[in-house]
Amino acid sequence: MAQPAGGPGSGVGVGGDGGSGTVSGTDNQDGDPGSDGAQGSGGTNNCLGCTYKWVAICDPALANTGCGANACPAGFLMETLMITDPRLPAPIAGASRCRSPSGATPAQVRLAAFDQFSQLLTTAHPSQQPAGAGVVNLPTLFSTNTPVAQVFNETLLGVQVTLNVDASWTWDFGDGTTLTSADPGGAYPIASLNHIYLRAGTYAVTLTTNWTGTFSMAGGPAAVIAGGPIPRLSAPFAIDVHEAHSVLVTG
Numbered sequence: 001m002a003q004p005a006g007g008p009g010s011g012v013g014v015g016g017d018g019g020s021g022t023v024s025g026t027d028n029q030d031g032d033p034g035s036d037g038a039q040g041s042g043g044t045n046n047c048l049g050c051t052y053k054w055v056a057i058c059d060p061a062l063a064n065t066g067c068g069a070n071a072c073p074a075g076f077l078m079e080t081l082m083i084t085d086p087r088l089p090a091p092i093a094g095a096s097r098c099r100s101p102s103g104a105t106p107a108q109v110r111l112a113a114f115d116q117f118s119q120l121l122t123t124a125h126p127s128q129q130p131a132g133a134g135v136v137n138l139p140t141l142f143s144t145n146t147p148v149a150q151v152f153n154e155t156l157l158g159v160q161v162t163l164n165v166d167a168s169w170t171w172d173f174g175d176g177t178t179l180t181s182a183d184p185g186g187a188y189p190i191a192s193l194n195h196i197y198l199r200a201g202t203y204a205v206t207l208t209t210n211w212t213g214t215f216s217m218a219g220g221p222a223a224v225i226a227g228g229p230i231p232r233l234s235a236p237f238a239i240d241v242h243e244a245h246s247v248l249v250t251g
Contacts, residue, residue, distance in 0.1 A: 049086045054079040054099060072098035073106050075159050075218025102158025106217070112156040113215040117163055117225050120152055123232040124169065126207045129188055134241040139194035143185040144169050146209060164222065165213040168229070171195070174203030174239070180210075197241040207234040 057080050071078045081094030098106055124146040134140040144167075152163040170180045173195045185193030197203065210229035214222040 047085055050083055052081055052083045055082050073217055074220030076100050076106055100157065100159045104157035104159060109157050109159050109217055113161050113163065114225060116154055116156060117213055120165060121211045121230060121232055124207055124209045124234050126234055128239060132240065134197055134239050135244050136197055136200055136241055139191060139196055141188060141191055142193045142195065143187060144207065146184060148182055148184050160218050162216045163213055165211060168210045170208040170210060172206045174205050200241050200243050203239050203241060204236045205239055206236045
C-alpha cells in the first residue's frame with residue numbers, strides 16, 4: 001500500500017459527499033471530507049485527477065486509536081481514506097477514523113445531541129390550588145405541569161440517538177422560602193408539593209426548571225450531557241393569601 005510523501009499525516013485537501021470525491025491541494029488531509037464536503041485548502045494542485053474513497057479497512061500504523069471491533073462507538077466503523085492518484089500504481093492510504101454510515105464522526109454526533117437537547121428543553125407552566133388564592137396556615141398546592149422524565153428518540157446526522165431528559169424544580173414562594181424538588185406536584189388530591197403561608201398578603205411565585213440529561217448513540221452506553229443543569233425560568237404568578245375567619249351559623 002503506497003504512502004504519500006512525508007508519510008501518514010502529510011497533507012492533501014479532499015472534498016466530496018463524505019463517501020467519495022476529488023482531491024486537490026497539498027496541506028489539509030486532516031480536514032474531514034465527511035463533515036461538510038468542502039474542498040480542502042492548501043498549496044498548488046499536485047494531485048490533478050486524484051479521487052478519494054472511505055473504505056472499511058484499518059491499518060494500525062495509520063490510526064491513533066488502533067483498530068478492531070472496539071475501536072469505535074456503537075453505530076460507527078473504523079474507515080480509512082484511500083486516495084487514488086493516476087500517477088501511482090497503488091492507492092495512497094490516508095487518515096483512519098470512526099465514521100457513521102452517513103459519514104459523521106462521533107464528535108459531530110455528540111455536538112448534534114447537545115444542540116438537540118437544548119432545543120427540546122421546555123419552560124414549565126406552573127399552577128396552584130386554590131386557583132389564585134391561598135389561606136393563611138393552610139397548605140397551598142402547587143404543580144409544575146411538566147413530567148419529571150422524558151425520552152426522545154432522534155436521528156442525528158444519520159445516527160439513532162436516544163436522549164433521556166430529567167427535570168428538577170426550584171420554587172421561590174415569594175415569602176422568603178425556596179424549595180428544590182424533583183416532585184412535579186399536581187392538582188388535588190395530590191398534596192405532595194405544597195407550601196403554607198404564615199401571613200396574609202400578595203406573593204409573587206417563580207419557578208425554575210433545572211434540566212439534565214444523558215444521550216446514547218445507536219444503542220450504546222449512555223453519556224452525561226455536559227453543561228447541566230440548564231435552567232428555564234417560568235413567568236412569575238401572584239397568589240393572594242387571606243386570613244380565614246370563623247362564622248357562627250345558627251339554624
